[in-house]
Amino acid sequence: MEILVKPIITEKQTAQSEKMNRYAFVVNTKANKLEIKSAVEQMYNVKVASVNTQQYVGKVKTRNTTRGMAIGRVNRSKKAIVTLKDGEVIDFYANI
Secondary structure, eight states, X not given: OOOEEEEEOOHHHHHHHHHTXXXXXXXXXXXXXXXXXXXXXXXXXXXXXEEEEEEEOOOEEEEEETTEEEEEEOOOEEEEEEEEOTTOOOOTTTTO
């Protein structure tokens, strides 16, 4: 089971990473906090202070098209916000 799906790189998250040393990741919905902590520590070689998680419920979306009403569903997801210890930094752009 792959735990970390992708990092979340937005304006808000970049500001939090610079000020409060917090980074966000989209994670597997079945992963718990201990698994997320060990995955981040192994992948980025940093020390994690705490992990907060948020579950997003899948929603039903509708839109009007020329063929009538189209109904779809957005998948549920889970987001983890990882706080690193002082002096630790993750550089997402180092491998580019």
